[in-house]
Amino acid sequence: MPNPTACLLIIGNEVLSGxxxxxxxxxxxxRLGEIGIPLREARVIPDVRETIVATVNEVRAKYDHVFTTGGIGPTHDDITSECVAEAFGVPWEPHPEAWRRMEGHYARQTPPGDFNPARQRMATMPRGAALIDNIISVAPGFTMGNVHVMAGVPRIMQAMFEALAPTLQGGPPIVSAAVHANGLMEGRIAEGLADIQKRYPEVDIGSYPYYRTGGGGVAVVAKGIDGAAVKQAAHDVLVFMRACGGHPVEGEPS
Amino acid sequence: MPNPTACLLIIGNEVLSGxxxxxxxxxxxxRLGEIGIPLREARVIPDVRETIVATVNEVRAKYDHVFTTGGIGPTHDDITSECVAEAFGVPWEPHPEAWRRMEGHYARQTPPGDFNPARQRMATMPRGAALIDNIISVAPGFTMGNVHVMAGVPRIMQAMFEALAPTLQGGPPIVSAAVHANGLMEGRIAEGLADIQKRYPEVDIGSYPYYRTGGGGVAVVAKGIDGAAVKQAAHDVLVFMRACGGHPVEGEPS
Structure with a gap:
């Protein structure tokens, strides 16, 4: 059975503006590679309702999992949650458990914080959403169908992802093996590399030139779910690089 | 007249694998913001022929400009150029000027480099392509219709972008003004901020919490092509933050 696939939607004008x-x-x-749900596409889209709704609907039909980051805070430009409700055609309404957690959180502050309408929006979700815990700042993310809605702040996103990860059913993990050689030029090894790729159709062989002060080189990465084939392909690359006059070393360039 | 729009395609398995x-x-x-061609979407897609061809055709119809990065090197996984030819339905063939530059480049090396078939691929382009100069490593990018094909290595991409930039006809540049306040929480200012946004519909007001050791705060960025409105909106945000008990400062948090 092929691995399940994933798409990431990065939602936010601030990324598109630079x-x-x-x-x-x-x-x-x-993390998805480790779990065995390879990421097949990522899109950065603006905080625009029609764009978010249409994109969520397009990619949730196309991939097994969709992850979103950004747009679930309390301000007027945080519209991801209501857009996901619209994409699924369900009401956007207070989520009792999210509401309870956030109300309690503000009540426990000294002095008590104000669980105001803006903050209440963070406890408002598409009907049927399952919460994703947030151990950093309480306000939860949620899963709706195959769409996992997370915060954009990296520390919070990571906490949410790790809370979600045990529930994700992946295929075999993607393993990789790298070989690099300082001073070897990509154009020198390209043809032989294509031959090795042909011998290992189940392995994905990528070639990446790198530049360092004092001269760069080329790194070749073999990737796939068949660990033995990945290892053998990387070994063939190493032998071939040596035949090209390089001094290849296993692993990524440091 | 509205500003022309742009989409970026980041082509490469290495970005999707992490x-x-x-x-x-x-x-x-x-840079596009400065030129007045706001970036409306970015996609990261794999080195897969059907995906590249379909995506190029989808976004070149949707946006005024498409920029691509990655996949124009000499190796088997560098397929962007031939995919762009396929998307435009034109032959992929040696480009005489690109060929001349690269042949000359390898001939001038000591000892002369080998302008081998792999490197010749970098001088092979869609019929009708206009070259984008590469002052770093010679092999040019190209423009085909409204699609600008550039390298993935940042230093080379930047050189290509700057070679291309003077030919891009932008609208008014996007200007922005930021205000931030340490210790002020987003949920505290959210409702007032929404009111300010309503007063300046032509300005795009974004709110971004930040986290620093020793406490974070919130940064608000106003953005648009009407400099006076942007400035006034940012001023209103500053006055409002002060009324909320914050100590706002102009500019981004350092």
Whole structure:
């Protein structure tokens, strides 16, 4: 059976304007690879209702899992939650357990915080949503169908992802093996590398030039779910790089 | 007349697997904002022919400009160029000027480099492509219709973008003004902020909590093409934050 697939939606004008460097894609991509749910696509979209609704509906039909980050805070530009309700065609309403947690949280503050209408929006969710715990700042994320709605702040997103992870049913984990050689040029090994790729169709072989002060080189990464084939392909790459006059080393360049 | 719009396609398995942290989105987003061609969407897609062809065709119909990064090197997994040819339905063939530049480049190396079939692929382009100069490593990018095809390595991508930039016809630049207040919580200012947003429909007001050791706060960014309205909206935010008991400061938190 093939691995389940995932798509990430990064929701936020601040990423599209260049204000904010996204730090969530790499974390989620890496963790999903370990879980065996490879990330097949990521999209960065603005805080625009029609765009969010249409994109959620497009990708939730196309992938087994959709993860969203951003747009679930208390301010007017946080519209992800209500857009997911609209995408699923269900009411957007107070979630009793989320409400209880957040009301309690503000009541316990000294002096007590104000569980005002803006904050109440964070306890308002699509009907049928299952909460994703937030051990950092209480306000939960949620899962609706195959869509997992998480915060955009990396520390909170990571806590939510790890709360969610045990519930995700993955396929075999994606394993990888890297080989790199300083001073070897990509154009020099390209043809031989293509031959190795042909011999291992089940392994995904990628070639990545790198640049360092004092000269770069090329890193080759073999990736797949068949650990023995990945290892053998990487070994073939190493032998071939040596034949090209390089001094290949296992692992990524440091 | 509304500003022209842009979409970025980040092409590469290495970003989707988490191996590589994308460093191009933020650069391109920032520069496009300055040029007055706001980035409306970005997608990260794998090195898969059907996906690249379909995505290029979808977004080039939807946006005024499409920028792609990645997949134009010499190796078997570099397939962006031939996919763009397929998307446009034109032959993928040697580009005489690109060929001349690269042949000359390898001939001038000591000892002369091998302008082998793998490297010749980098001089092979969709018929009708206009070159984008590469002052870093010679192999050019290209523009085909409204699609600008650039390298994935940030230093090379930036050189290509800057070579291309003078040819891009933008609208008025997007200007922004930020205000931030340490210790002020987003949920406290959310309702008043929504009121200010309502008063300035032509300004895009975003609210971004931040976390620092020793306590965070909230940054509010006003953005738009009407500089006076942006400035006034940011001023209103500052006055309102002060009324909430905060000590707001102009600019982004450092």
């Amino acid at each position: 204000r904010t460097q996204d730090a969530n894609l790499r974390y989620i991509a890496t | 191996r590589t942290q994308d460093a191009n989105l933020r650069y391109i987003a920032t």
